[in-house]
Structure formats: structure tokens, C-alpha cells
Amino acid sequence: MSLEYGDTIGILGDGQLGRMLAGAAARLGFRTISFGPGEDSPAGQVCGRHFTASYDDSAALTEFASHCDVVTVEFENVPVSAAETVISTGTPFRPGANALSVAQDRVEEKRFLEDAGIACAPWRAIDSLEDLIAAHAALGPDAILKTRRDGYDGKGQVRLSTDSDLAAAWAELGAQPAILEGFVAFKLEISAVIARGADGAVAAYAPSRNVHEGGILRRAIVPAPVATDVASKAQTLAARLTERLDYVGVLALEFFVLADGKLLANEFAPRVHNSGHWTPEACMTGQFENHIRAVAGWPLGKASLLHGAEMENLIGEDAAAPVEDLLARGHLTLYGKREIRPGRKMGHLVRLRPL
Amino acid sequence: MSLEYGDTIGILGDGQLGRMLAGAAARLGFRTISFGPGEDSPAGQVCGRHFTASYDDSAALTEFASHCDVVTVEFENVPVSAAETVISTGTPFRPGANALSVAQDRVEEKRFLEDAGIACAPWRAIDSLEDLIAAHAALGPDAILKTRRDGYDGKGQVRLSTDSDLAAAWAELGAQPAILEGFVAFKLEISAVIARGADGAVAAYAPSRNVHEGGILRRAIVPAPVATDVASKAQTLAARLTERLDYVGVLALEFFVLADGKLLANEFAPRVHNSGHWTPEACMTGQFENHIRAVAGWPLGKASLLHGAEMENLIGEDAAAPVEDLLARGHLTLYGKREIRPGRKMGHLVRLRPL
Secondary structure, three states: OOOOOOOEEEEEEOOHHHHHHHHHHHHEOOEEEEEEOOOOOOOOOOOOEEEEOOOOOHHHHHHHHHOOOEEEEOOOOOOHHHHHHHHHOOOOEOOOHHHHHHHOOHHHHHHHHHHOOOOEOOEEEEOOHHHHHHHHHHHOOOEEEEEOOOOOOOOOEEEEOOOOOHHHHHHHOOOOOEEEEEOOOOOEEEEEEEEEOOOOOEEEOOOEEEEEEOOEEEEEEEOOOOOHHHHHHHHHHHHHHHHHOOOOEEEEEEEEEOOOOOEEEEEEEOOOOHHHOOHHHHEOOOHHHHHHHHHOOOOOOOOOEOOEEEEEEEEHHHHHOOHHHHHHOOEEEEOOOOOOOOOOEEEEEEEEEOO | OOOOOOOEEEEEEOOHHHHHHHHHHHHEOOEEEEEEOOOOOOOOOOOOEEEEOOOOOHHHHHHHHHOOOEEEEOOOOOOHHHHHHHHHOOOOEOOOHHHHHHHOOHHHHHHHHHHOOOOEOOEEEEOOHHHHHHHHHHHOOOEEEEEOOOOOOOOOEEEEOOOOOHHHHHHHOOOOOEEEEEOOOOOEEEEEEEEEOOOOOEEEOOOEEEEEEOOEEEEEEEOOOOOHHHHHHHHHHHHHHHHHOOOOEEEEEEEEEOOOOOEEEEEEEOOOOHHHOOHHHHEOOOHHHHHHHHHOOOOOOOOOEOOEEEEEEEEHHHHHOOHHHHHHOOEEEEOOOOOOOOOOEEEEEEEEEOO
């Protein structure tokens, strides 16, 4: 399946990733339709049409899919049932329902990664307080308890240490299926953003060093300060993951880098990723364009670096700075969100650096 | 007047320039509304809203302007009356009605350029066959007869030489107010694309060498193969023109370069320009972003070159090539036009080169 220009790409999700995907699609001559619950959403503002509806509204999904030549996602927590509804209409769905399904469950995700030979930090599935007590004894005392589903940007997780009240932590998370991740004494975090085309070809971006604050990505710096073999191993593992998933599109695989250079996978996102927001400015082909090319069945563009780069997220009040100041600090992208809220991603800056 | 992000920019015109302006506006967090006669137009496909109406429909223009925080143009032949209707609603109009008015009349344009001390190739205003006969004797035999208004991409003009039938040429053009432009033995053509902010600051792009075929721009190459002082003189003259026009936004001034390096202005376009389509890929800040920043009252970004570049237009059947071939030839931009017609600009390619 390969699109012609002028064809229509549907985007499940209505946030900033959809907005930036729609921009890349427009530059390649495509039309776009977004689908999501938000009124006046970042993606809805820029797509040719927007369906404001819930992801479990199968009538709306069917109508949406009927106007699209391919459907993709910008949000990995779109229910798998929504993808299945799209697929049932005969409209191609890329990257594929399987990738969504695996990524939405932290336990399935770790199993899938380990089955693919991608080492993860120590973890245990938690289905009861008893499981938690046993796992904490085995992996703790420093560990993170996370819901199996629906967490992002530090939400749905509790940090544990020596004197943690495990019963309280279990209750805080809602006594729902969870995962305990043992603390890893990592040196830094990196992610490998990679595109895989419908033909199986991959375009791997240089891994970025990612700096988080309060569970939210604050900065991504490229090239990451790691040895060449570490960077290329991260790319190789990301490529292997996309192949195992029979993936079409852009995916990000996050790693902890240990002091000895060993890589432990943390999680992956089956979509374009915040840690790749520097790619449009710094690479031959940005992540948004390559995702669109992949889902359109077009050949990928080169991911090679033209510049070094530092990407900084504008979170909450960061975006209240005078626009003159923001513009003076780098290439500015804003997401069309009028209301500033704490922790809300409002935009980002990219500063180019000599390689 | 300075916009806040989330504000709305109106675009008079519905073509590819509007499409690319809307993309730049979206990246800066703005909403966009386009206005033009086309159904399913390149700009209308990507703006949040589109008014399909004629430029002389003052009720539609008033309604359009009422939803916009500022209005700009992507097409210099938008009637001045449309700009005046917008201005009468109190919505700011940038670059300004005067620039449109001057640029729409080739005689007014040459007078304005010469009054600003910008030398032009020899020309005469033609209001009758007698004028044409006299002017052809003075400037000819090689010369071009053009309508004063409404010509673009080689339309509305007749080339004259020694044995031309002047009466037939005059009739062919419809016996309407015209201009005769004497032939100039130029070495090459360049254009200076420049942005001027609401604060009067300018950002001048490196002049490009422009290669035309059949009256249509085929390629723009940067840096242009001219001496440094010639390039900087072109930028200085373009800056002077924007200042004289009290211009806000991006403007392109085209020149003939003679063998001795002398510059003769040909015409200017009060808008982003085809000969600046390489700027998003090759410069710190592209022409579309700088136009949006200017009309928003935001500070301009640097126009400095990061790479050399060659821009090639995809005209008519050029766009029928397999997309794989087009993608292999450079950064591809397509305009969302489904129907290929001879001479129709369908998209463009940008190839980067080391500086």
C-alpha cells in the first residue's frame, strides 16, 4: 500500500505530535484528518478536518476511517479497540495494532523487549500487595511502582525506598495491575528514535541524551555523550525492536546507560517522540516527515545529522516568558495551547550546535 | 500591534505560498484562516478555516477579517479594494495596502523603484499604438511589451524584435495600458528576498541566482555567483525599498546583473517568493517563518545561511515522476494540487550543498 500525494492521512490523537505530523504531511502534499476527544486541539487546529469524539465511539471511528487512505497514531494510549475498528473498515493502520497493544502494558512491553534480546532493568509484575512486598524485598529498597497501563510523564507511579509504606503505595496506585521496576544506578538516559519503512528499511537517528525533571523530559542533547559503539548498539536494538514488531513508522526506545556502557531498556513509544523534536532542524529528514513517509509507503529519508542540537521543552510557565526571549533562545515551536497549566508541554526550543 | 500565540492570522490568497505560510504559523502556535476563490485549495486544505469567496465580496471579507487578529497576503494581485475592506474593519493589514497598489501596476512599480534610487532597465509607459511605435523605436528592437496589471509567470506579455508587427502585438495584449521594457544584455538574474519587521529591523537572505524557462522560475541557486559587493548591494537596495514602502513582512526584489556587476531592478513581489523556497532548509530562519514573525509583530529570526542550496521547481509533468525519484533528488515539498496542468507549479525540491 502506497499513497499518492493528495491522499488523506488520518491521525488518531489530537495533541502536539499530531500537529507536527500534520505539518510534515502538508509539506508532502497530503491531506490530514485528526480524531480525538479535544475541542480546539493542537492537531485539530491544523488538520483539514477534525473528528471530536471519544476513542470508543466506533461509529465516529468508522466514519473517520472512511475518509482516510491510511490511519496512524500520535498517542500510544489510543485503545487497541479503536485501531481494530479502523482496521475492520479496510483502511490500513500503521504502525500496527500489535505495537500499540504491547506498548500499553508495561509488563507486556518488558517481556517483548527481553524476548527480542533487549535487556531491561530488573522488574516484577505486581498483582497484589503480597506481590509488591515480595518484589520490593527482591529488587528494592529503591524502586518505582507503576501502573501497568495509562501512565505518562511521571503520572501513575510511586517511588519507593527503605522506609516506604508498601500498603499505602499499593493503595495510592489504586490496587491495580502494576509493575515494580528496580532502581538502576545509571549514568545517563538516552533514546534511540528510529523510522522503519513499509519496505523494512530503517533510518536511525543519532541517540540523544535525555534529561528529565519531575518525570517529564526537560532536554534532549545530540550527539549523546556516549562511546560510538554504545550509540550504535542503541540503534541496532531499536532496529531489532521495530523488526520484531513488524513496525511501520517512527518509534523511540529509551535506555539507561550504565557506567560501563551497558544499555538497559526502559520503555518504548510506538510513535514520534518528544526526544526526537530536534530532528527537523538538525537532520536531513525529521522524525515527523519520516513517520509520514513510512505510513504513506514512501521511501524514508536519511536520518543523518547536519548539526548537533539541544532541544528544550517549554513546560507550563516556561511558555509565559516574553516571546522575544523565547525566540532569542533558539528555533521555537509552539503547540497552539492557549492555557498554561503546570506540567503541560506548551512548546519546545531547538538550538543548533557545530557537530 | 503584536500577536500572542494562539491568535489568528488571516491569509488573502489560497495558493501554495499561503499553504507554506500556514505551516510556519502553525509551528509558532498561531491559528490561520485563508480566503480565496478556490475550492479545495492548497492553503484552504491546511488552514483552520477557509473562506471560499471572491476578492470583491466585501461581506465575506468583513466576516473573514472579524475572525483575524492580523491579515496578510500570499498573492500580490489581490485587489487593493480587498485590503481596504479589511483595513476598514480595524483588523491590521500587513504588509500594507500601498505595497500592493505599487506592485500591481508595472509603471507605478518602476517609478517607485527609480524614486527610491533603484535603477531599472529602460522602460516606457504605453497607452496607445502610437506610444508603442515611439517607444519601440527608442528602446527596441528587442523589447518586451507587458500589460501594466495582472501578468505573472510570463502571461500577459509579448516579446518584440526587429520584424515585429507592433499593431498585432498591441492587439494581442488587448490594447490595454501597458509597459515596454527594453532588452537588457544581462549576465544573470538574481533576487534579494528580505524580511522587515514591524520594528523596522530587516533580515536579508543571500541573493539567489534565478534561472527562468518560458517565463517561469525553474531554479534558484544560492549563493549566487556574483561578487560580494554585488550581493550586498542587492540586499541594501531591497532594504531601502522595504523602508520606502514602510513594509512589514517578506518581499522579493528581482534584478538583472550586467557583465560589469551593475544591478538593474526588474520587479518586486510584496510577499514571500518562489525564489526564496530554499530558505527553510538552508537558513537559520526561513522566509515563511520570518513573514509570520513580521506580521505578528514578533522579532525576526536570522536569515544567515547554514548551507548552500539549489531549489528546483516541479512544474506540470515534472510532478508525474515516481515519488521515489523525486524524494531521491532532494527535500521535497508538494502543494496538495491533484491535477497536473502544463506550467502549473506543483511543488519544489531543495538540495543542500556545502557552503
